[in-house]
Amino acid sequence: MKVEFSAEQNALRKELRAYFEALMTPELKAECDESMGEGGGPLWREALKQMGRDGWIGVGWPKELGGRGMSPIEQFIFVEEVMRAGYPFPFLTTESVGPQLAEHGNEWQKREIVPKILAGECLIAIGYSEPGAGTDLASLKTSAVRDGDGWLINGQKMWTSLAHFCDYVWLACRTDPDAAKPHKGISMFLVPTNDPGWSCSPVVTLGGVRTNATYYDNIRVNDDALVGEENAGWKLITSQLNRERLSLVNFGPTAEMFNNVVRWAQQTDLPEGGKIIDQAWVQINLAKVRAGVEALKLVCYKQAWAMTEGQLDMADASAAKVYGSEFFIEVYRLLGEVIGQASLINRRTPGADPIASRIERLYRTASIITFGGGTNEIQRDIISAAGLWMPRASR
Amino acid sequence: MDFGLSEQQRDVQNLAREILGEQVTAEKLAKYDSYAAERFDRELWQQVAQAGLLGVAIEEQYGGMGFGFFEAALIAEEVGRNIAPLPFISHCISAAMPVQQFGSAEQKQSLLPGVVSGEQLLTAALMEANNEDPTQPRLCSAQAGGEAVLVSGEKLCVPFAEQADYLLLAATDGDGAVVVMLPRKAEGVVLEAMEVTTYEPQYRLTLSNVRVGAENILARGEQAQQLLASVAEHTAAALCAHQLGASDKAMRMTASYTAERQQFGVPIATFQAVGHRAANCFIDVECLRLNCYQAISRLDDGVDASVEVAIAKVWAGDVGHRVSYAAQHLHGGTGIDRDYPLWRYCTWLRHNEMMLGSSARNLAALGSKIAAGEAFCA
Structure with missing residues (x-):
């Protein structure tokens, strides 16, 4: 048992922190703020390609796939640092879909798509939810029907985040309407967003973040677009979600925000004399966040370690997702209280404090991941069944 | 890693x-x-x-x-x-x-x-009335008596004092502290049995001019402070580990019980309200485990662990309390029935929560470290 990074890993962390300090120019930061922390702008794209050219995106990937051959821990360090720097990193593409394609993809996908992902030149959105299929995902209706040597795709997806600037949608389609169990009739496709039958319309959310409804109107793809076996998509969906969950609860940005708020409270004067941080209640709020962040760090590092050892535990992954997503909401509340009314001031206000306005925004976006990435009720079902061997209700 | x-x-x-x-x-x-x-x-x-x-x-x-x-x-x-x-x-x-x-x-x-x-x-007398900080003895004092010291004062909640041969004990010594291994049978030592929530043997220890010879003086001055800081951290971390074992067991007893117990014709574990409360315990226990193991591994390596121990203590207090009451509740009446073994876990979880500081006190201590700039995230 040892929680510390090795000397090499610490050096890598330091190198990455300096790298991102240089990469995150004021112009890029401003563009990222403008995109409400989701990226997609021209400077953002260029920075992603730069990371690809510098060999960072695949730092923990095997060399034969174009990576640097380090372990998932180094990959984790990279993601932690890029997120900590405030760069909206497209982890759904690089950390969840990418590894699935590398493992289960066909020749074309491995040859054409995977290298582009590692080069920062290919972005993929997730197409699972539909107007009538959310938590009960297996009831999805978007269909792919055999059409000669290809497939004809029709349907509608909801909450297809980032799709408006992605190259492909990782799309769950019904390929066998008569399957004995609904989840046994689903296949995965990579559908290009430049197809004339593809369209999307924006959905603006509480946090100001854009997501999308996406439409699939007689899109014809060939077998290259099918990922894995026909009707064997469910396993790909669940393992993609397992990986996604780990990326959702990254510890870097929260640690950075805690440190920033502590410094702010140490430096900021109270009108009656003394500093903000001198107040007992402020110290208690900060201590609650600090104790929680430590657990988040350990939960995340344990997952990274477990991936390196090849023994990622399902209950642990779900526990990490539930803990992290619910803790973030608590963090923004507790730190917002320390900041006070400034934590309600939007960044567009002239002179708005960057830390305070970040909390203003994050508090509004925090609820997304308690249900996104597999709602926490389902995660708790998984934990009680897989972690505690409790029987589940049939549904 | x-x-x-x-x-x-x-x-x-x-x-x-x-x-x-x-x-x-x-x-x-x-x-x-x-x-x-x-x-x-x-x-x-x-x-x-x-x-x-x-x-x-x-x-x-x-x-x-x-x-x-x-x-x-x-x-x-x-x-x-x-x-x-x-x-x-x-x-x-x-x-x-x-x-x-x-x-x-x-x-x-x-x-x-x-x-x-x-x-x-052996045992250690770490608590005094209204003073749960083992590094700052206030109610026991030592006077020089040639090579020896004469110790007077009172310690509370000393575990296994009556059964022990020697008691590690700290007393103020002018400007610092002196730590002794007090022979239990020394003249002037009075033990009075206390009754506590867990039924652990604990004693009120009263000392009147107890002479402790040089051979039983363990540390003085700077070294005594180091010793006491080390005892406080190691004891706290070991209590966290005890708490981890007890919480984990209480949680698993609850999982087994709810999987067996039938109501409305099904095991009550199949109700989401039950499963989810148990899942919350699982997350809690995992957070305690990781923080506890981190603290003990750092102490084992001899590197500074003060922030990590403080955080582990907060988790140990909170998790013990939450798991205890979730386990009780999900067992229904069975949980409080003294013929069923769960109730003893609840008293021990409480014992560990309060020994050497509660979550509130530990949060305040962590908060002071943060304010002093000693607890930034790496």
Whole structure:
């Protein structure tokens, strides 16, 4: 048992922190703020390609796939640092879909798509939810029907985040309407967003973040677009979600925000004399966040370690997702209280404090991941069944 | 980065798990309820000593295994899992380890072999009235008496004081502290039995001009402060491990019970309201486990662990409380029935939560460190 990074890993962390300090120019930061922390702008794209050219995106990937051959821990360090720097990193593409394609993809996908992902030149959105299929995902209706040597795709997806600037949608389609169990009739496709039958319309959310409804109107793809076996998509969906969950609860940005708020409270004067941080209640709020962040760090590092050892535990992954997503909401509340009314001031206000306005925004976006990435009720079902061997209700 | 246990650590853990799991039964524990008998299974203590577990962190030259604090804390976790009636933490962690680290060659030679064999029992008097900070004794003072010191004052809640041969005890000494290994039978030592929530033997210790010879003075001045800081951190971390074992067991008892218990024709575990409360316990226990293991591994490595121990204590207090009440609640009336073993876990979870500081106090201490710029995230 040892929680510390090795000397090499610490050096890598330091190198990455300096790298991102240089990469995150004021112009890029401003563009990222403008995109409400989701990226997609021209400077953002260029920075992603730069990371690809510098060999960072695949730092923990095997060399034969174009990576640097380090372990998932180094990959984790990279993601932690890029997120900590405030760069909206497209982890759904690089950390969840990418590894699935590398493992289960066909020749074309491995040859054409995977290298582009590692080069920062290919972005993929997730197409699972539909107007009538959310938590009960297996009831999805978007269909792919055999059409000669290809497939004809029709349907509608909801909450297809980032799709408006992605190259492909990782799309769950019904390929066998008569399957004995609904989840046994689903296949995965990579559908290009430049197809004339593809369209999307924006959905603006509480946090100001854009997501999308996406439409699939007689899109014809060939077998290259099918990922894995026909009707064997469910396993790909669940393992993609397992990986996604780990990326959702990254510890870097929260640690950075805690440190920033502590410094702010140490430096900021109270009108009656003394500093903000001198107040007992402020110290208690900060201590609650600090104790929680430590657990988040350990939960995340344990997952990274477990991936390196090849023994990622399902209950642990779900526990990490539930803990992290619910803790973030608590963090923004507790730190917002320390900041006070400034934590309600939007960044567009002239002179708005960057830390305070970040909390203003994050508090509004925090609820997304308690249900996104597999709602926490389902995660708790998984934990009680897989972690505690409790029987589940049939549904 | 390694979240696994070494082979050596697994061996120690398995050995403790095997012995305690076999020997500590609900029937045996029932004998000690309400102080009907002294809550100390001496037969089991000898068995644990023979297996070498009392000397797990003691050097081989004194008969120990020569491993470290991490292994000792893993045993504390198993003691907690079984709420074993043994003075493991007070003897091995709070007293024997500081003797090994700070004692003179003669002191080590005279005390440690008996510690390992189980022939000598040690304990530590760490609490005073309204003063739960073991590093700052206020209600015991020591006066110089030639080479010796004369100690007067009072300590509270001293575990196994009556049963012990020596008590580690700190007293103020003019401008600092002096730490002694007080022979229990020294003249002027009065012990008064206290009754506490767990039925652990605990005593109020009153000292009137007790003469402690130079041979039993463990540390003075700067060294005494170091010793006390080390005892406080190691004891707190071991209590966290005890809490981890007890929480984990209470949670798993609850999972098993709800999987068996039928209402409306189905196991109550199949209700989401039940499963989710158990899942919350799982997340809580995992957070406690990771923070506890981090703290004990840092202490074992001899690197600064003050922030990590403070955080582990916060988790231990909160998680113990939450798991205790979730376990009680999900068991319904069975949980409070004294013929079913869960209730004892609830008293121990409470005991650990309050020993050497509560979550509120620990949060405040962590908050002071943060304000002083000593607890930034790496």
